[in-house]
Amino acid sequence: MGDVDPAFIQDVEHRPNLAPLQAESIPLIDLAALAGYSPSDGAAADSAAIKGLVAEIGEACKEWGFFSTVNHGVPAEKRERIEREGREFFRQDLEEKKKVRRDEKRTLGYYETEHTKNVRDWKEVFDFTVQEPTVFPASPEDGEEGVIECTNQWPEYPPGLREACEDYAQEVQKLAHKLMGLIAQSLGLPANRFDEFFKDQTSFVRINHYPPCPTPHLVLGVGRHKDSGALAILAQDDVPGLEVKRKSDGEWVLVKPIPDSFIINVGDTIKVWSNEVYDSVEHRAMVNSKRDRISIPFFFMPPHYTMVQPLKELTDEHNPPKYRPYNWGKYRVSRHASNFKKLDVENLQIDHFRI
Ligand SMILES: O=C(O)CCC(=O)C(=O)O
Numbered sequence: 001m002g003d004v005d006p007a008f009i010q011d012v013e014h015r016p017n018l019a020p021l022q023a024e025s026i027p028l029i030d031l032a033a034l035a036g037y038s039p040s041d042g043a044a045a046d047s048a049a050i051k052g053l054v055a056e057i058g059e060a061c062k063e064w065g066f067f068s069t070v071n072h073g074v075p076a077e078k079r080e081r082i083e084r085e086g087r088e089f090f091r092q093d094l095e096e097k098k099k100v101r102r103d104e105k106r107t108l109g110y111y112e113t114e115h116t117k118n119v120r121d122w123k124e125v126f127d128f129t130v131q132e133p134t135v136f137p138a139s140p141e142d143g144e145e146g147v148i149e150c151t152n153q154w155p156e157y158p159p160g161l162r163e164a165c166e167d168y169a170q171e172v173q174k175l176a177h178k179l180m181g182l183i184a185q186s187l188g189l190p191a192n193r194f195d196e197f198f199k200d201q202t203s204f205v206r207i208n209h210y211p212p213c214p215t216p217h218l219v220l221g222v223g224r225h226k227d228s229g230a231l232a233i234l235a236q237d238d239v240p241g242l243e244v245k246r247k248s249d250g251e252w253v254l255v256k257p258i259p260d261s262f263i264i265n266v267g268d269t270i271k272v273w274s275n276e277v278y279d280s281v282e283h284r285a286m287v288n289s290k291r292d293r294i295s296i297p298f299f300f301m302p303p304h305y306t307m308v309q310p311l312k313e314l315t316d317e318h319n320p321p322k323y324r325p326y327n328w329g330k331y332r333v334s335r336h337a338s339n340f341k342k343l344d345v346e347n348l349q350i351d352h353f354r355i
């Protein structure tokens, strides 16, 4: 096992297959028709091209919970820039990176000891929030009303990281709003149905860096998990690693990198809003012994005061709500705390609120 810390080692049943299935992977959707689209513009939402997209996206959300997109409208140079600046940041010594390390009080910045399902991930990350400051409950406990304001921690080096991150987040955010419009339409709702949930937000962006690993067959860059927010919009470099658990048979399939594409996946919040018409799907990232890998997810998340529950229009007496309402901020704070360290218990999941 060499020098690998046992904290990283996955149980046998969760270890990756380094030659994973590539055959049938997630659908690829061309978003060119989104150029003039806005969820608040009824006429644009009704065009034939948009209706076609809505059908494709609805199908992908149902069958896979995941899809790749091209012609998404986010300028390639903005994605390239954040990737380049991120690499430059991670190239520094640990001591330098630790100057912006997150802790229990400052929850954004650099972090190198994340755990997923109580096993350490083979990665380091840099997190920044999209709406500054982002407001969260001070405590995950019900009845405790205080809030805290989270702000970003920017390193001195590289000097361009901050602007690259802020620009990127603004661009991807526009795409996120449009995708929520299409998803609303695909559920038979008005395109602007989700707008009220994103007047404020707790969205954040993570730059994942997966260094080469001497024992890629024993560890994962990020262990199997579902994303808890509404949507994730992920950029990956040209090194394969992301695997999605195929709903039809439970097999792990590799999502091959496509240049200038984004991978979109449905998170638990949409699963609940849709009363399980759509599902959030497990995914994980492998590492390899030769090349490092960068991936950049944008996690689109509602404001802390949102009560997440199945939408009224999608429930009735024959199809009653499958979840009790839960407070997004408290849920997020509780889950976030558990990523910091190895715990003896599983962290909070939406199943906790399943009726
Ligand atoms: O690196 C990847 O491809 C996946 C990352 C991911 O799923 C996450 O950060 O939540």
Ligand SMILES: [Fe+2]
Pocket (backbone or CB within 6 Å): 225, 226, 227, 232, 283
């Ligand atoms: Fe994820």
